[in-house]
Amino acid sequence: MKVLLIGHPNVGKSVFFNRLTGANVTESNYPGTTVDFTKGYMNIGGEDAELIDVPGTFSLDPKDKAEEVAVAMLHENKDVRVICVIDASKIERGVYLALEILEEGYPMVIALNMWDAAVDKNIRIDINNLQRILGVPVVPTVAISGEGIKELISRLKEAKPVEIDDIIKNAGGLT
Amino acid sequence: MKLTIDQRWDLIDKIAKQTVTFGEYRHTLKDAIGELTIKPFTGIPIAIAVMYAFWSIFGSFAGFFTDGFFVRLFDAYWLPWLQEVFPGQGGWLYAIMVDAGGIEGGEFVLSDNCLESFGVLTSGLFVAIGVVLPAIVIFYLMLALLEDIGYMPRLAVLIDTMLHKIGLHGYAIVPTILSLGCNVPGVTATRILETKKQRFIMMTLLAIFIPCGAQIGIMQDVIPGLMGWILLYLIIGYFIFGYILNKIVPGKAPEFLIDVPPYRRPMLSNIGKKVWGRIAGFFKVAIPFVLLGAAIVGVLYQLGVIRFLGDALAPVFVGWFGVPKETAGPLIAAFLRKDLAVAQLSVIEMTEYQMITAVVLVSIYFPCVATFAMMLKEGWKELLGAMAVLTVVVFAYGGLIHLIGILLGVA
Numbered sequence: 001m002k003v004l005l006i007g008h009p010n011v012g013k014s015v016f017f018n019r020l021t022g023a024n025v026t027e028s029n030y031p032g033t034t035v036d037f038t039k040g041y042m043n044i045g046g047e048d049a050e051l052i053d054v055p056g057t058f059s060l061d062p063k064d065k066a067e068e069v070a071v072a073m074l075h076e077n078k079d080v081r082v083i084c085v086i087d088a089s090k091i092e093r094g095v096y097l098a099l100e101i102l103e104e105g106y107p108m109v110i111a112l113n114m115w116d117a118a119v120d121k122n123i124r125i126d127i128n129n130l131q132r133i134l135g136v137p138v139v140p141t142v143a144i145s146g147e148g149i150k151e152l153i154s155r156l157k158e159a160k161p162v163e164i165d166d167i168i169k170n171a172g173g174l175t
Numbered sequence: 176m177k178l179t180i181d182q183r184w185d186l187i188d189k190i191a192k193q194t195v196t197f198g199e200y201r202h203t204l205k206d207a208i209g210e211l212t213i214k215p216f217t218g219i220p221i222a223i224a225v226m227y228a229f230w231s232i233f234g235s236f237a238g239f240f241t242d243g244f245f246v247r248l249f250d251a252y253w254l255p256w257l258q259e260v261f262p263g264q265g266g267w268l269y270a271i272m273v274d275a276g277g278i279e280g281g282e283f284v285l286s287d288n289c290l291e292s293f294g295v296l297t298s299g300l301f302v303a304i305g306v307v308l309p310a311i312v313i314f315y316l317m318l319a320l321l322e323d324i325g326y327m328p329r330l331a332v333l334i335d336t337m338l339h340k341i342g343l344h345g346y347a348i349v350p351t352i353l354s355l356g357c358n359v360p361g362v363t364a365t366r367i368l369e370t371k372k373q374r375f376i377m378m379t380l381l382a383i384f385i386p387c388g389a390q391i392g393i394m395q396d397v398i399p400g401l402m403g404w405i406l407l408y409l410i411i412g413y414f415i416f417g418y419i420l421n422k423i424v425p426g427k428a429p430e431f432l433i434d435v436p437p438y439r440r441p442m443l444s445n446i447g448k449k450v451w452g453r454i455a456g457f458f459k460v461a462i463p464f465v466l467l468g469a470a471i472v473g474v475l476y477q478l479g480v481i482r483f484l485g486d487a488l489a490p491v492f493v494g495w496f497g498v499p500k501e502t503a504g505p506l507i508a509a510f511l512r513k514d515l516a517v518a519q520l521s522v523i524e525m526t527e528y529q530m531i532t533a534v535v536l537v538s539i540y541f542p543c544v545a546t547f548a549m550m551l552k553e554g555w556k557e558l559l560g561a562m563a564v565l566t567v568v569v570f571a572y573g574g575l576i577h578l579i580g581i582l583l584g585v586a
Contacts, residue, residue, distance in 0.1 A: 010436050024452055029439050030323035032349060032367035055366075065366035065374065092187050092412055099186065103177050117437070122198025130194045143444060164176045171189040174182055 003042075003156065004076055006070060006101065007085030008094060009033075009056025012113045015143040016085065020153070025053055032056070035066045037073050041120045044153055052077070053074040058093070060100045074101070081159045082108045083152065086174035088118035088140065091125060098134070102167070107159035111152050115140040133170040136161040205438050213329045213435060225326070226502060229317055234395055236313040237306075239334050241396050247304030249289045254297050257535040258285050261296075271473035272296050290397065291522045293476070299469035302518045303462045304391060310392025311457055312450065314356055319449045323441035327352065328433055335431070341417025342376045342424065343368070344431040350377055354385040356453070361385065362553060372426025376417060379561040382542040383568055389461065389514035390538065392412040397521035401531050408535045412572055420564065460545065461512070468511035472504055472519065481507065495570070497577040497586045498533045499525050509537045511544055528585040532576050542567050 005013040009031030017025055021040030026033055037054045054073045055066035060067040076078070082101055086094030091112070098110060112118070112125065131138045137155040162165030168174055178186065211217045254274075258264070262274045265283050270276070276285050286292040321327060327349055335345030346367060354361025358381055364480035365377045386394070386409060394402045421428065475481045484507075485492070485500035492500045499522045510514035516537045518551040525533065544549065550558045580586025 008434075010434065024448060026449060026452075027445055028319075028325040028327075028449075029325035029436050029441075030349065031434055031436070032324060032346070033322075035363050035366040064369045069366070091573070092191050095187050095190060096183060099178065099183055121200055124196045124198065126194045130190070133190050133193065164178060167190075168186060171186055171193070174189075175185050 001044065001047065001156075002052070002080045003049055003083060004052045004054065004074060004077060004080040005083050005085060005111075006054060006074060006097070007056060007111075008058055008090075008097065011056065011085045011087045011094075012055055012143040013056065013085050016049060016083070016111070016113075016141075016149070019143065019146060019149060021051055023053075032066060035069070042153075044156060052080070057097070059097055060104075061078070074104075074106070080106065081156055082106045083111055084108055085111045085113050085143075085175055087166055088112040088115045088125065089121055089123055091123075095134075099164070099167075102134075102136070102162055103164055105161045107161050109152060109159045110134070110136060110138045111141045111143075111148070112138060113141045113143050115148070116142045116145075133167060135166055136160075137168070151158060184239055209329075209435075209438055210327070213332055215333065218329065218333050222330055225321075229321075232317060233310070233313050233391075234399075234413060237392055237395055239312040240309035241306050245301070245309070248326045249297070249301045250287070250306050253301075254286070254289050254292060257294075257296060259330045264499050267477045270294070270477060275473065275476065290518055293469070293473060293507075293519070295466050295469040295473060298518060299466045301514070302469075302515055303465040306396045306518070307389040307461070307465075307514050308454075308457070310395065311356065311388045312454060314388040314392075315450045315453045316358055316446070318352070319446045320441055321352075323445060324436045325436045328435045331433060332435065339428070340421070341380075341414060341437065342421030342428040343373055343417070344428070346431050346433060347373070347377050350381060351385060354381045354387065355391070356388045358382060358385060358387050358542060359549045362546060365553070369429050369431070370427050372424050373428055374553075375418045375424060375426075375557050375560060378412055378553065378557060379420065379564050380417050382546055382550060382561055383416070383539045383565055384409045386538050387543075388515060389512065393514040393517045394520075394534065397518060398530060398534065401527060401534070405533045405534050405538070408531070408576060409538060412535075412539065412568070416564070416572075459584055464543075464545070465512045465515050468508045468515045471511065472508045472515075475507060476504065495577065496532060496536060496573045497580060498536065499523060502533050502536070505533070505537060506540060509543070510541055513537060513543055526585070528580045528583075532573070532580065532586070535576060536569065536573055539565070539572065541565065 005016055007013050014025045014027045014034050020042045023040040025038050034055045037052055040051050042051050054070040057067040057070040060071050062071045084098045127138050131165055137158050139148050139151055139152040183247040212221050257273050261269055263269045273296055274286050276283050280398050289297045292298055331345035331348045338344055338347050350361045350364040353364050361381045362378055365374045368377055370375050395405040481504040489500040492498050492502055504514040505519040508519055517534055520533050577586055
């Protein structure tokens with residue numbers, strides 16, 4: 001299995017990557033820390049899986065060279081499952097990127113990362129409803145402490161491509 | 176099926192309305208500090224204080240270990256011991272590995288410190304471990320703190336206006352600061368800039384004007400009194416040539432939008448990992464290059480190549496730049512390691528102003544081989560362009576510094 005971590009800059013992708021593969025890619029608190037991709041290996045239920053960490057990107061329409069790397073890795077690996085990492089406090093624009101990737105037919109799980117910070121800010125997210133509408137697993141996580149990572153990985157097998165029409169229907173239609 | 180951008184936002188609106196509720200948000204102390212450090216009125220003084228603290232901690236930590244410990248260890252024990260036990264005193268291998276010595280009154284005399292000896296095992300090891308290692312340990316420790324707290328994006332916002340004058344924007348501070356540790360990650364970090372023009376300007380300026388941590392560390396030790404002038408010349412050059420490049424390089428220099436992350440408490444384990452990773456890299460890559468550089472320069476001295484080059488290029492060195500022709504040796508070493516080059520310069524006899532000029536030349540004349548390789552990886556066209564700019568800069572700026580010296584009556 002091949003798994004790709006994708007998401008906005010500075011949402012914690014590299015923290016996930018290091019935790020899952022035991023690798024040592026640089027983690028910092030500023031957007032643009034990762035400017036190249038890194039591959040690593042992890043074990044999911046006895047099976048070896050390749051995990052790829054890429055630079056953060058706001059959309060699939062790259063604005064700089066680092067974002068180009070991210071989008072190229074997605075497009076070069078048609079057979080990947082995507083872990084879309086979203087800042088739980090900024091869910092709308094995270095979902096924008098997730099939708100773009102889902103539109104291209106990639107199977108996905110969503111990590112709502114920095115869940116603790118969202119709770120501190122009194123932002124409440126109805127996880128079950130979000131899962132129902134999007135049709136993909138959504139897992140709240142705190143990557144630096146490891147919270148939710150096990151569940152995230154165990155639900156990777158539930159990742160499957162979804163029809164955008166279904167999402168629109170579940171959300172109650174477009175205006 | 177693909178949605179249009181409007182449809183996508185429409186859909187997101189619907190989804191968010193059904194799943195997200197925003198409770199009341201109270202301002203915290205962290206937010207207050209966050210704002211104080213980003214509003215220019217309070218932010219700029221704080222930024223200056225942070226930089227000053229960085230600088231003084233860097234200097235005192237590195238100085239404490241180098242002067243208080245390594246200088247004694249190397250000069251009082253290591254050097255005399257090696258001079259004693261290494262066979263073939265006065266021979267070429269001895270000169271390259273231990274001590275090239277000097278001729279006084281027609282007789283061969285040994286050096287009395289690890290900078291003058293020029294040997295691989297003496298000067299080479301002393302520069303790498305005694306001087307540069309403490310400097311980069313403290314540099315990376317403080318850099319990791321600034322990175323993990325979340326200060327860098329704030330600095331980027333504060334310096335934005337200034338960097339627009341040279342075709343860049345505030346976020347160019349990230350490659351610039353990373354380059355102060357080592358130019359190699361600085362070059363890769365230029366990828367966060369949006370246009371080719373910006374990346375080219377940034378890469379060129381980094382390679383020419385930003386001294387790496389190793390070089391700053393050695394300057395701090397061997398020419399502390401002159402370092403202010405050297406850095407001033409480099410900073411002024413960074414802005415002058417950035418300004419010119421912005422005018423002549425075609426392309427766009429867009430505004431930048433940035434998410435300023437909240438301050439976060441740095442995790443000790445992550446700081447430790449980062450600092451350790453960078454030091455391990457230093458041991459694996461930098462130390463062999465320092466030793467290799469010392470060996471190559473040693474061999475070239477023995478073969479008389481450096482004397483020949485110095486004589487051949489004397490009109491350029493003495494006439495144009497106003498530095499002694501012996502600068503040729505360190506300039507060759509500078510291709511491998513700038514720290515070694517500065518160490519070698521420091522023992523050549525010259526006036527203070529010549530020293531300032533020579534060290535500035537060593538900094539700007541050519542990126543070290545590791546940086547060169549990384550620039551090549553980012554694109555050979557950019558590399559060629561940067562080299563062309565560099566050639567012009569070395570002669571124009573080197574000449575200008577000489578001229579300033581003449582006008583001031585010090586050169």
